[in-house]
Amino acid sequence: MNKPARRDGTPDRKTRQPAKPSKGAKPAKSTARTEAGSNQLNKRGKPKSVKPQRAQTQAQNPKISNAKPAKHQYADVDRDLEPMKGDGVRLQKVLAQAGVASRRAAEELIDQGRVEVGGRIVREQGLRVDPENAVVRVDGIRVVVKKDLVHIALNKPRGWQSTMSDDLGRPCIGDIVSERVSAGQRLFHVGRLDADTEGLILLTNDGDLAHRLMHPSFEVPKTYLATVQGVVDRNVGKALKAGVELDDGPASVDSFAVMDINGGKSLVKIVLHEGRKHIVRRILDAVGHPVVRLVRTDIGAVALGDGRPGTLRVLGRGEVGGLYGAVGL
Numbered sequence: 001m002n003k004p005a006r007r008d009g010t011p012d013r014k015t016r017q018p019a020k021p022s023k024g025a026k027p028a029k030s031t032a033r034t035e036a037g038s039n040q041l042n043k044r045g046k047p048k049s050v051k052p053q054r055a056q057t058q059a060q061n062p063k064i065s066n067a068k069p070a071k072h073q074y075a076d077v078d079r080d081l082e083p084m085k086g087d088g089v090r091l092q093k094v095l096a097q098a099g100v101a102s103r104r105a106a107e108e109l110i111d112q113g114r115v116e117v118g119g120r121i122v123r124e125q126g127l128r129v130d131p132e133n134a135v136v137r138v139d140g141i142r143v144v145v146k147k148d149l150v151h152i153a154l155n156k157p158r159g160w161q162s163t164m165s166d167d168l169g170r171p172c173i174g175d176i177v178s179e180r181v182s183a184g185q186r187l188f189h190v191g192r193l194d195a196d197t198e199g200l201i202l203l204t205n206d207g208d209l210a211h212r213l214m215h216p217s218f219e220v221p222k223t224y225l226a227t228v229q230g231v232v233d234r235n236v237g238k239a240l241k242a243g244v245e246l247d248d249g250p251a252s253v254d255s256f257a258v259m260d261i262n263g264g265k266s267l268v269k270i271v272l273h274e275g276r277k278h279i280v281r282r283i284l285d286a287v288g289h290p291v292v293r294l295v296r297t298d299i300g301a302v303a304l305g306d307g308r309p310g311t312l313r314v315l316g317r318g319e320v321g322g323l324y325g326a327v328g329l
Contacts, residue, residue, distance in 0.1 A: 088134075090126055091106070091122065098317070110124075117129055148205070149204070153200060154202070156173055157309035160172060188204055193296060200296045212327035213300070218326065222273065224270045225269055226295075227292045227293040229265060230266065232289055236256070239287055240253045253271065268289075300322055301322025
């Protein structure tokens with residue numbers, strides 16, 4: 001006996017009997033297959049195209065995005081550069097502030113492998129460095145990234161003392177840079193020139209650089225133009241290159257050339273790396289040609305230029321890099 005229907009007249013679905021198949025009809029497939037087939041039909045009733053599943057294989061060399069890397073994400077990390085990734089200033093910004101290039105051009109320099117930090121080539125964009133301590137080079141030339149470092153070329157006038165102050169009240173190079181000193185800059189003069197000698201003197205607040213430039217072990221060449229008495233012949237240059245004996249030991253020059261001869265006087269060019277007191281005057285006097293006028297024109301990669309006596313000029317990036325490179329900094 002059939003059970004009564006629901007109150008609304010609809011039959012009870014739980015008790016509905018499955019319909020018997022008619023004669024000659026094929027048996028229906030399983031419910032799971034039927035549902036699977038219906039799910040594969042699109043809205044128009046056509047079967048859906050089956051998309052091939054991607055093989056979930058682990059790539060041997062996974063790509064690394066520019067996002068902050070997870071711990072141990074990089075397999076071959078330069079451990080010397082790793083501590084600088086979180087703090088400091090981005091390398092391309094440091095190069096731009098140092099006047100090397102714009103930020104975009106600095107990124108190209110990094111991509112080309114032309115930038116070094118701490119002696120290691122950097123190819124990674126976004127590396128952060130400490131401008132106070134980082135040693136940065138572009139094409140092998142040191143770039144000064146510390147903002148407060150000062151490098152100045154001074155054309156010392158004749159008759160001035162190579163000191164920052166003078167107890168006797170004589171004019172000295174400290175008078176020329178007095179405004180900078182009053183502003184708080186502590187400047188060191190690289191070497192000395194006697195009062196009668198004029199020309200190039202370097203001033204900097206990098207004490208390590210000043211010390212190395214003056215130390216004879218680094219053999220930084222210094223170039224002088226000297227007007228001497230008499231006509232200088234070829235044998236004088238050979239004798240100076242071979243070395244002459246002085247009161248405090250032998251001395252020699254790196255190169256020697258006669259530039260001009262006029263009115264019984266000769267203009268000669270001397271390059272040497274010694275820094276003993278009055279060394280140029282003494283070696284020329286030893287070969288019989290006393291100095292009438294002496295001018296220092298070059299120290300390493302820095303030239304005196306066309307400035308008048310008593311003038312200052314800030315060194316260019318290439319000049320500063322040349323000085324640091326000459327003394328191994």
